[in-house]
Amino acid sequence: MLSTNAQFLHPELMDVVRLFDADARDIAHVFSYDGETFFNAFTLGGDTYEFKRAYHVRNDLEYKSMAKRYSKLALYLVLSELTGKKLPWGALTGIRPTRLAYAEEAAGRDFRPLFREMGVSEENTELVARVIEGQRGVYERREGNCDLFISLPFCPTKCTYCSFITAPIARTKQFVPAYLEALTRELDTMPAIGCLRSVYIGGGTPFVLEPEELEVVLRAVQKIRTNGCEFTVEAGRPDVFTAQKLALCRDYGVTRICINAQSFSDRTLEAIGRKHTAADVLRAFEMAAPYGFDVNCDLIAGLTGESVEEFMGSIDTAVSLAPENITVHTLCLKKGAKLKEETETLSEGGMSEMIAYSRQKLSAAGYEPYYLYRQKYMAGAHENVGWTKPGKACVYNVDVMEESADNLAVGSNAISKRVILGEGRIERLGSPKDIPTYLNKVDELIAEKQKLFG
Numbered sequence: 001m002l003s004t005n006a007q008f009l010h011p012e013l014m015d016v017v018r019l020f021d022a023d024a025r026d027i028a029h030v031f032s033y034d035g036e037t038f039f040n041a042f043t044l045g046g047d048t049y050e051f052k053r054a055y056h057v058r059n060d061l062e063y064k065s066m067a068k069r070y071s072k073l074a075l076y077l078v079l080s081e082l083t084g085k086k087l088p089w090g091a092l093t094g095i096r097p098t099r100l101a102y103a104e105e106a107a108g109r110d111f112r113p114l115f116r117e118m119g120v121s122e123e124n125t126e127l128v129a130r131v132i133e134g135q136r137g138v139y140e141r142r143e144g145n146c147d148l149f150i151s152l153p154f155c156p157t158k159c160t161y162c163s164f165i166t167a168p169i170a171r172t173k174q175f176v177p178a179y180l181e182a183l184t185r186e187l188d189t190m191p192a193i194g195c196l197r198s199v200y201i202g203g204g205t206p207f208v209l210e211p212e213e214l215e216v217v218l219r220a221v222q223k224i225r226t227n228g229c230e231f232t233v234e235a236g237r238p239d240v241f242t243a244q245k246l247a248l249c250r251d252y253g254v255t256r257i258c259i260n261a262q263s264f265s266d267r268t269l270e271a272i273g274r275k276h277t278a279a280d281v282l283r284a285f286e287m288a289a290p291y292g293f294d295v296n297c298d299l300i301a302g303l304t305g306e307s308v309e310e311f312m313g314s315i316d317t318a319v320s321l322a323p324e325n326i327t328v329h330t331l332c333l334k335k336g337a338k339l340k341e342e343t344e345t346l347s348e349g350g351m352s353e354m355i356a357y358s359r360q361k362l363s364a365a366g367y368e369p370y371y372l373y374r375q376k377y378m379a380g381a382h383e384n385v386g387w388t389k390p391g392k393a394c395v396y397n398v399d400v401m402e403e404s405a406d407n408l409a410v411g412s413n414a415i416s417k418r419v420i421l422g423e424g425r426i427e428r429l430g431s432p433k434d435i436p437t438y439l440n441k442v443d444e445l446i447a448e449k450q451k452l453f454g
Helices: 007-019 060-083 097-106 112-117 122-134 169-188 211-222 243-251 266-271 278-291 308-321 338-342 351-364 395-402 435-453
Strands: 002-004 027-033 037-044 047-054 145-151 195-202 230-236 256-262 294-301 325-330 368-373 384-388 406-410 415-420 425-430
Touching: 002 007, 007 027, 007 060, 027 060, 037 060, 047 060, 097 112, 097 122, 097 368, 097 395, 112 122, 122 368, 122 384, 145 211, 145 395, 169 211, 169 406, 169 435, 195 211, 195 395, 211 243, 230 243, 230 395, 243 278, 256 278, 278 308, 294 308, 294 351, 308 325, 308 351, 325 351, 351 384, 368 395, 406 435, 415 435, 425 435
Parallel strands: 002 027, 145 195, 145 406, 195 230, 230 256, 256 294, 294 325
Antiparallel strands: 027 037, 037 047, 325 384, 368 384, 406 415, 415 425
16 A cells, blocks of 8 residues: 555556556655755655655646656655566656657757656667657647547457457447447538548447448548548458458548457467457458558557467568558556456566567568557556558557647547647547447537537
8 A cells, every 4th residue: 555645646656556566565655845856755664765856846737747757756766676677668657758758859858868867778768769750750739730530339359458348249230320320420510620630430340330331431531531631441350351341441532441460370369359360361461452551550469378489470470461550569458358357467478578579570671660658557567669661650640649639539439639739738528438328429529529629
């Protein structure tokens, strides 16, 4: 149990505790700030560790930011010393390490000294530098920029690691007609968009819809996407690929599709609840090739029971297929996932070896990292990294991960974001997660989005 005299720091400190699987430890924390120096003291097992950092804050926002930074760093140093463990991202627990790096650059400082102070490994510090370089020409913070996200929460089956609200299509198919009607109404009554940067139809698995159902959504997007911007459809799993659906996407101007392999091991695919084989994934790539789409391919390191060698084999296969983007995710325990119900924590296992191999192999094949993000409860406290061929970065991924543009999101479990650049804040509006509630509230959601983006 962790106790502190500064309750606003409790969630931040608990994030550090979880990194070390130290929930069972009794930790007492005392915090103070005298206007010039941050003071943190931690008592564990009868021993007290004290840390002082001189820093003069200019406002309340900076005070809270620095208080969190130095308290987390102090606890990280204590637990690292007691456990003998150094973590790849040190005391950084935030979702977007690049956000911190961009903030340092905006202040006229090199971000590397701060990352080293926070205990980030040299490899990850260099990774952030490569990501920032990979975003050049795509990353843009400008008032009026907006991306459009469309949620289609239907899947053939639900994977064990998945926390989305999706359910097997056999259980949700009765909602599809009403859902498409509500979705179309949202799209037809959207607020005006200044500069549409990209459109992304995600899921779920959008290709699980019948061709005529998918066309309803594509036709609605066609009315909005008048500037020829990037248009991605998360086609998803190969067991729902058809030539008719691919042709529809081409005819309606889709520029990019996602083929979510996750693994090229049949044993792993069966273990996570997939109803297809690795050969089916290869056939999906072959089927998509004549249509000229850029292709994003997802893999997950640390899937249930998968060996380092199996994961390496998946990386090798993905590289041989040469998609424009390959994203390497780290397995994560998420609330609502079957895996979370069955597992309390994820072990490091061979994660470091898997991640190191993916970086080496993808770099050697000419891919560059262009976005990264982290989540709580990730195996080995690692990260998710998107890799791209030169000039093929996915605009939507950059904008969403860096929160550099508005995101107008429609459908159930869709979170719209209005980025107020001048004030450095984000206003959010979330749609209900379950489909029936969404259907009942769609008119209210339309009014709320008109207000948020008006």
